[in-house]
Amino acid sequence: GKCVGILALQGAFIEHIQHLEKCITENKYDLSVTTVKTPEELEICDALIIPGGESTSMSLIAQRTGMYPHLLKFVHDPSKAIWGTCAGLIYLSKELSNEKELVKPLNLLKVKVKRNAFGRQAQSFIKDCDFSSFIPDCTDFPTVFIRAPVIETILDPQEVLPLYTLDNGLIVAATQGKNILATSFHPELAENDSRFHDWFIKKFVLKQL
Numbered sequence: 001g002k003c004v005g006i007l008a009l010q011g012a013f014i015e016h017i018q019h020l021e022k023c024i025t026e027n028k029y030d031l032s033v034t035t036v037k038t039p040e041e042l043e044i045c046d047a048l049i050i051p052g053g054e055s056t057s058m059s060l061i062a063q064r065t066g067m068y069p070h071l072l073k074f075v076h077d078p079s080k081a082i083w084g085t086c087a088g089l090i091y092l093s094k095e096l097s098n099e100k101e102l103v104k105p106l107n108l109l110k111v112k113v114k115r116n117a118f119g120r121q122a123q124s125f126i127k128d129c130d131f132s133s134f135i136p137d138c139t140d141f142p143t144v145f146i147r148a149p150v151i152e153t154i155l156d157p158q159e160v161l162p163l164y165t166l167d168n169g170l171i172v173a174a175t176q177g178k179n180i181l182a183t184s185f186h187p188e189l190a191e192n193d194s195r196f197h198d199w200f201i202k203k204f205v206l207k208q209l
């Protein structure tokens with residue numbers, strides 16, 4: 001079966017693994033999950049999740065460990081499924097509008113993002129959102145925002161769609177083509193709710209939807 005990798009250089013990767021393993025057990029998917037820190041671990045993957053954390057640190061570690069060129073090649077391969085959450089969204093983007101000095105992004109997602117768009121750690125929040133436009137019947141997903149970015153500009157409106165927009169007009173999720181998903185929030189921090197991970201597996205990894 002296919003293998004889903006979670007980039008484990010930095011950030012909240014353990015939570016992603018727990019959700020994926022729960023989905024695999026419950027639905028008997030023919031899939032495995034692995035952490036990715038080296039080119040050899042990346043090599044065996046069919047999909048990659050880039051977790052939340054801190055995009056400056058993630059970028060610096062990827063460059064220092066020599067992972068950057070391998071990640072660049074992997075994410076730009078259209079046969080791979082890619083999902084970035086929060087810092088992962090920032091790291092996948094083509095352009096950053098602020099706090100960009102030390103970040104060398106993966107130049108994949110055709111958007112410009114604004115880091116820390118909701119303010120500081122203390123302004124973190126959780127909100128029930130209707131995701132039924134993305135995920136069938138998912139009308140009340142507990143959406144966790146922690147120093148989250150927003151998508152400020154769509155650089156290619158033909159390719160980056162659909163978008164998910166909050167009531168206040170801020171764009172916090174997008175897909176690009178059939179293989180790329182980006183969320184500015186943290187579905188991996190939704191306790192006991194693996195619907196987002198299950199949707200990622202079905203739609204982007206197994207392409208059953």
Ligand code: GLN
Binds near residue numbers: 051053085086115
């Ligand atoms: N604020 C972080 C950054 O700019 C992202 C926060 C997160 O991933 N929870 O990289």
